[in-house]
Amino acid sequence: MDQILHIFKKDVRRHWPEILGSLAILGLFTRHELHPWAMRPDFYGSSFFLFFVSGRVLTPALVLAWAFLIIRVIQSEALIGNSQWWITKPYEWWKLLLAKLLFIFVFISVPLYHSQLFLLHKAGFSLLPYLWSVALLQIALPCVLILFSILLACLTRNLGQAVLTLVTLVAVAIALAWLASQEPGNSMSRHSELSQTISNCLIFGGALLAPVWQYARRNAWQSRGFVCAALLGGALFGAFLPNGKDIDGFYPLVSSRDSSVQISIRPFEGLTSRRPNWYGTPVDVRLSIPASVSSVAPGTVVLIDGINISADAAQDSQWNHGWEGQYLRIWPEDHQKVLTYPIRRTEYDKSKSKRLNLRVEIALSEYQETEPRSIRLSSATFFDDLLGTCRLNPLNTSTIQCLKPIQTPGLMARYRAGNSSCSADDDPENDHDIPVSYAWGTPHYDPLPDPGLNPVVDYNLWFEPTSRIQSDEAINQRPRDSAYLCVGSDVRIARPLFKRQFRIRLDLPDTRLMDLAETE
Amino acid sequence: MTSAIRTHALVKRYRRITALDGIALEVPEGAVYALVGQNGAGKTTAIKILMNLISATSGTAEVMGTDSRKIQGKSYTQIGYVSENQEIPEWMRVGALLEYLRPFYPTWDRSLEQSLVKQFELPLDRKIKALSRGMKMKLALASALAFHPRLIVLDEPFGGLDPLVRDQLIEGLLERAAESTIFLSSHDLAEIESFSSHVGYLDSGKLLFSEEMASLATRFREVELTRETEQPLPSPLPVDWLQPKTSGPLVRFVESRFDDQKTPADIQRVFGNVKDIQYRPLSLRAIFLALARKTEEV
Numbered sequence: 001m002d003q004i005l006h007i008f009k010k011d012v013r014r015h016w017p018e019i020l021g022s023l024a025i026l027g028l029f030t031r032h033e034l035h036p037w038a039m040r041p042d043f044y045g046s047s048f049f050l051f052f053v054s055g056r057v058l059t060p061a062l063v064l065a066w067a068f069l070i071i072r073v074i075q076s077e078a079l080i081g082n083s084q085w086w087i088t089k090p091y092e093w094w095k096l097l098l099a100k101l102l103f104i105f106v107f108i109s110v111p112l113y114h115s116q117l118f119l120l121h122k123a124g125f126s127l128l129p130y131l132w133s134v135a136l137l138q139i140a141l142p143c144v145l146i147l148f149s150i151l152l153a154c155l156t157r158n159l160g161q162a163v164l165t166l167v168t169l170v171a172v173a174i175a176l177a178w179l180a181s182q183e184p185g186n187s188m189s190r191h192s193e194l195s196q197t198i199s200n201c202l203i204f205g206g207a208l209l210a211p212v213w214q215y216a217r218r219n220a221w222q223s224r225g226f227v228c229a230a231l232l233g234g235a236l237f238g239a240f241l242p243n244g245k246d247i248d249g250f251y252p253l254v255s256s257r258d259s260s261v262q263i264s265i266r267p268f269e270g271l272t273s274r275r276p277n278w279y280g281t282p283v284d285v286r287l288s289i290p291a292s293v294s295s296v297a298p299g300t301v302v303l304i305d306g307i308n309i310s311a312d313a314a315q316d317s318q319w320n321h322g323w324e325g326q327y328l329r330i331w332p333e334d335h336q337k338v339l340t341y342p343i344r345r346t347e348y349d350k351s352k353s354k355r356l357n358l359r360v361e362i363a364l365s366e367y368q369e370t371e372p373r374s375i376r377l378s379s380a381t382f383f384d385d386l387l388g389t390c391r392l393n394p395l396n397t398s399t400i401q402c403l404k405p406i407q408t409p410g411l412m413a414r415y416r417a418g419n420s421s422c423s424a425d426d427d428p429e430n431d432h433d434i435p436v437s438y439a440w441g442t443p444h445y446d447p448l449p450d451p452g453l454n455p456v457v458d459y460n461l462w463f464e465p466t467s468r469i470q471s472d473e474a475i476n477q478r479p480r481d482s483a484y485l486c487v488g489s490d491v492r493i494a495r496p497l498f499k500r501q502f503r504i505r506l507d508l509p510d511t512r513l514m515d516l517a518e519t520e
Numbered sequence: 521m522t523s524a525i526r527t528h529a530l531v532k533r534y535r536r537i538t539a540l541d542g543i544a545l546e547v548p549e550g551a552v553y554a555l556v557g558q559n560g561a562g563k564t565t566a567i568k569i570l571m572n573l574i575s576a577t578s579g580t581a582e583v584m585g586t587d588s589r590k591i592q593g594k595s596y597t598q599i600g601y602v603s604e605n606q607e608i609p610e611w612m613r614v615g616a617l618l619e620y621l622r623p624f625y626p627t628w629d630r631s632l633e634q635s636l637v638k639q640f641e642l643p644l645d646r647k648i649k650a651l652s653r654g655m656k657m658k659l660a661l662a663s664a665l666a667f668h669p670r671l672i673v674l675d676e677p678f679g680g681l682d683p684l685v686r687d688q689l690i691e692g693l694l695e696r697a698a699e700s701t702i703f704l705s706s707h708d709l710a711e712i713e714s715f716s717s718h719v720g721y722l723d724s725g726k727l728l729f730s731e732e733m734a735s736l737a738t739r740f741r742e743v744e745l746t747r748e749t750e751q752p753l754p755s756p757l758p759v760d761w762l763q764p765k766t767s768g769p770l771v772r773f774v775e776s777r778f779d780d781q782k783t784p785a786d787i788q789r790v791f792g793n794v795k796d797i798q799y800r801p802l803s804l805r806a807i808f809l810a811l812a813r814k815t816e817e818v
């Protein structure tokens with residue numbers, strides 16, 4: 001312990017400017033995060049600009065300051081090379097490693113923990129129930145950041161080499177992301193829990209072992225090999241473990257009779273006007289499938305998780321790239337949804353005018369509301385156990401802004417405009433014919449906090465009106481398609497309870513891809 | 521006598537370059553052993569393997585009875601290592617560095633530290649980065665001596681230092697020689713001759729010899745003989761005769777296996793009767809020059 005503290009004290013003497021720098025940025029970050037709702041209607045001009053810019057700058061600056069501090073403190077006893085003075089002194093490697101971890105704990109984890117508790121306190125939440133959750137928050141983003149910085153520091157000779165390595169890694173990541181974006185579809189690949197667990201264990205195990213090995217042996221190539229092997233192993237497990245991407249296994253096929261929602265493809269006329277290609281890349285063409293939906297039971301929501309479109313003949317399905325995520329919700333009052341599916345432009349051009357028998361598979365998840373209750377919106381902020389501390393968003397009348405410790409809650413919220421005390425005069429632009437709007441928060445099944453440095457999650461309950469079947473002309477005449485909440489509005493909120501996942505199959509006979517193209 | 525350092529068939533290769541070619545070295549405890557050789561001979565590589573700073577391609581090395589691959593951490597409480605290439609923490613002050621090092625060594629001697637500071641005239645309150653090269657070497661040596669190491673390993677400690685600093689360093693070392701084994705590498709033969717008890721000669725990764733200085737001084741002699749008539753040198757000459765030269769009736773060579781009975785007999789056998797023979801002892805520098813030229817000829 002003496003040696004650990006001795007090295008620790010030396011590092012403090014050496015790195016006090018970096019320590020002060022990172023603490024100052026943490027202080028500024030904390031000060032900024034104290035005002036999650038500072039964007040008021042009167043909050044414009046230079047103060048708004050400064051607030052906005054500092055919000056964009058402070059988090060990356062804090063992350064960089066920590067990474068810099070970690071790299072500097074670890075490389076003050078650099079682990080690569082053989083001309084370092086300390087190597088031939090009686091340092092015990094595990095004590096040196098512990099001294100560095102103690103430094104990181106004292107000057108990064110402890111200040112961050114206190115800052116997070118301070119933010120919780122200032123947001124009006126009691127600290128005691130969240131002490132452990134806030135500690136868990138350290139395992140999320142900061143832990144990944146700290147581990148990555150330690151790894152970078154251990155496997156590079158100096159700060160310059162570390163920066164160069166980081167830039168190279170970022171460039172590789174961008175290149176991989178770009179390559180992935182060139183391949184439409186497969187955006188809904190699901191891994192089995194086993195393969196995901198093994199993959200995570202391998203990657204994190206490698207990232208943990210490599211620094212320990214490097215401290216114990218100072219063999220950079222072996223340690224780098226550990227990291228590469230772990231990454232490769234993790235990727236291979238994800239890719240090749242049986243059923244690793246088997247959506248069919250997660251979503252068993254059910255007949256129309258057993259489905260919790262009735263979905264049918266609507267006639268295409270009048271709904272297939274071309275839209276700008278906002279979502280896809282120039283190499284994609286998005287197919288658009290309008291669907292009529294019905295029969296969702298009250299108090300239930302069915303999520304469209306993804307679709308897969310293929311032709312019934314294998315040679316005509318060359319353009320199929322697997323499942324595509326949709327993230328649409330079908331509420332009991334909904335009547336229509338539009339499903340989209342991207343295909344590569346070159347493939348599209350080859351088969352767009354062919355008449356094909358298409359098969360559309362839709363993966364769905366069903367949730368049932370529990371513990372429903374009604375709350376009345378007030379002019380001031382209000383507190384709800386499920387939602388947290390909330391208020392009507394002064395800038396957007398369709399949303400309620402909420403602050404909640406640690407995790408965005410999973411919830412179903414329903415608002416019927418007819419029951420509201422809001423008068424049409426309050427917002428003449430709004431469409432008060434909209435009978436029902438819903439907001440959704442995806443439930444969590446683990447205690448892990450939302451990634452981020454602030455333990456107070458700032459989220460919006462965005463109420464979207466249910467969809468009704470209308471012609472394009474009618475849609476264009478409507479001024480704005482949004483809910484309107486006001487003081488005195490009654491909102492029904494409930495926790496969503498997962499019921500099941502299932503898959504249905506629909507046929508689209510004698511169809512040309514060009515008739516489905518949303519963008520060209 | 522037990523060995524402080526022992527290597528067996530030590531080989532180090534860097535891709536196609538062989539830096540050490542099967543060296544077998546034995547340094548007795550209490551010796552002042554100088555490993556000499558030209559630049560690039562492999563001296564620093566050998567020391568780095570001994571200190572477990574790099575690993576050998578093959579062969580074994582033991583330092584104070586421990587496999588050199590296991591030397592780390594606590595092993596260094598008994599080894600004082602100084603190298604001209606070491607990166608000392610230059611942000612520290614001299615006094616702070618010594619203060620920082622103290623708790624690492626159970627045998628750290630405060631009074632010895634103070635006497636070394638005084639002897640080497642080290643400015644305690646000055647930052648290390650502001651010190652001259654000589655002062656840095658003196659600081660490194662003071663920090664390597666103050667804990668009474670059993671083994672002191674010095675890699676080119678005198679390179680580029682002025683004579684005064686060299687003398688101070690040597691003096692400091694000699695004061696410790698009684699209690700420690702000293703192993704140093706150098707290509708500066710003049711200094712090591714004055715205080716080394718053993719010497720090893722490394723050439724292109726090969727250890728040409730390793731022996732006591734006294735024995736080396738005894739077996740090398742410059743031989744100068746005068747023949748009765750001027751004749752060309754007979755061929756072949758004994759392999760132990762290095763750098764044979766002739767000038768008229770005068771013949772000069774270095775005998776590397778001098779024996780007061782065998783050498784005159786060999787001369788008689790090769791040259792027949794000669795007018796005059798003189799045997800002169802050689803300086804270490806002259807011995808190594810002769811050896812170096814011999815290997816160049818080969």
